Amino acid sequence: MDEEAMLPSTAITILVVDDHFVVRSGLAASLGLEADLTVVAEAECGEEVLALYRRHRPAVVLMDFMLTGINGIGTTEQLRGEFPEAKVLIFSTFARNEEIYQAMRVGAKGYLLKTAPRTELLTAIRTVAAGNRYLPPLLTERLAERLTQSELTPREREILQLIRHGRSNKEIGATLFIAEDTVKRHVSNLMQKLQVGDRAQAVAEAVRRGLIALD
Template identity: 45%
Template sequence: MIRVLLVDDDAIVRAGLRLMLGGAPDVEVVAEAADGAEVAALVAAHRPDVVLMDIRMPGVDGLTATEALRARPEAPEVLVLTTFHTDGHVVRALRAGAAGFLLKDTPPGEIATAIRTVAAGDPVLSPAVTRQLIDQVTGGTGHDVLAATARARLALLGEREREVAEAVGRGRSNAEIARELHLAVPTVKSHVSRILTRLGLNNRVQIALLVHDAHPRNPPAGRRGQDGRAR
């Protein structure tokens, strides 16, 4: 069974999620919280595998709670489920170590599938926020410094580890990386684990973000001034 902690200040939303997840034979809701301040104690008491986390709550918000939770050893995976999805909140949640970001209008069956996915150690992003995430990590201001910092961190890896990290950044699965680099899947998993440890990261999403930071894309076509230079 995948043990789930629900964190949302709306009791009706929590009741709906509990009812919906009750139809999943491999998912069990073990506790509920109405505020991020309650998360640490409930995680210690119930040891969930996945925390389904709202963002906007009256006391400690979900992003702050995620940052605090994922900084702890042996933390459960965090799947953000919210109606509030500005660029900055998506990126902050993922950089904090959240394994996924879904909107509350996601179909019930897909929420259960996402819980299974993050419990297995794989990332999940709602299609509605994927474009925002890409734009946030590949455009905007200050990216020369961001790119230089990210490249310096990747330089701490061995050659094969960097190849695996780059493949993770391209969205490849372990099986796809194994085929591309002519490695066994367990070897790829070992490389990913070493990358996470060496760079102090929590999951594959953070590896992908670091790779994107190191290789920012050119500005989109069409955004040019009269002198022909990209704006």
Template identity: 35%
Template sequence: MSHAALDPPPIRVLVVDDHVMMRDGISTLLNRQTDMEVVGEAANGAEAIAQFRQLSPDVTLMDVQMPGVGGVEAIVEIRRFAADARILVLTTYPGDANAVRALRAGAAGYLLKNGIRSELVDAIRSVHLGRRAVSAGIAQEIATHALDEPLTQREIAILRLVASGHANKQIAVHLNLSVETIKAQLKMIFSKLGVHDRTHAVTLAARRGYIDPFA
């Protein structure tokens, strides 16, 4: 029997990213590996779900911020019908809140696109073996904020409106709350984030991944 017959089949990878050049670069890198094969590509979450159903890849590389159905929603949906799906997030967003959201949704790992290429290749192998793979910087951020009280959905909704330039009165009307309630909520937000004004609250919330600065 030849040695080739004993080699395990290549790791079948689905690459999901809304930037075609990024997809091409990743696919080229992975197809160069003797133990990997890119079996499909998708440009958004909806395509990712459809491609996963069709291809049943071993590992899915998933971007987070994409038009339409985002990465976290796609992870939730894929894991709903394939509980053992191995999904590795590859993103430009280093925020701990984003990472925790993705990992809670069922992602097995969270890497940054600016990481070294060997880290991505090693992470795919690790995730395929059932392990977790999280960038060191992300792991540090998660650990740093592990004991912080997270922002609630209402607080995040208020911050999004603050980021859009709305005054307290406008936010109150928009969320059907009193101006006093908005002021109290902002005070709580500032306390949780360790800031003293609206500008810093928005900046820090965006950096940590609570809100999308480009939404």
């Protein structure tokens, strides 16, 4: 007989997604101690999530942000694209404004830091399983702050990344095949949006918000 068919009807089924085996197995073991929680599958990368979700249809997907290959945000977007009813709780080491915003934008039901106590993790899972959103007060503040900020365009993000690598306006123009004057205009616009006075401050603020990758 299928093990999932034997689960209590009230059990909250969970798919745990994390690319670190020790973390993933530790979470599964810890959650399994709760009478109303059952881990039905584990995934180490985003590519496994869709197949496992199709098979198990878990009540909650506990999703790490940093995954090998496609990250937790991209995985959530793909999953919700095929299964709009999927309930995803992002469980991450990072919680910068942009990361929280992007997670909620693609349909995550909650976001929690891995430093949160176990009791809060359990509360978050049960809250998300019930169809409600879960964000701790600090992350709610960060999301609210992000919502008041102007959106950077994809081109502005590209230019910011190149600025971070020390490229001049002329070098950026050559890399992106655009005029140097166009680069200057983009730099001026992104600095205004970030509310900073120079390029170094722009990079620091973009990193703080999680707008550019730390490669």
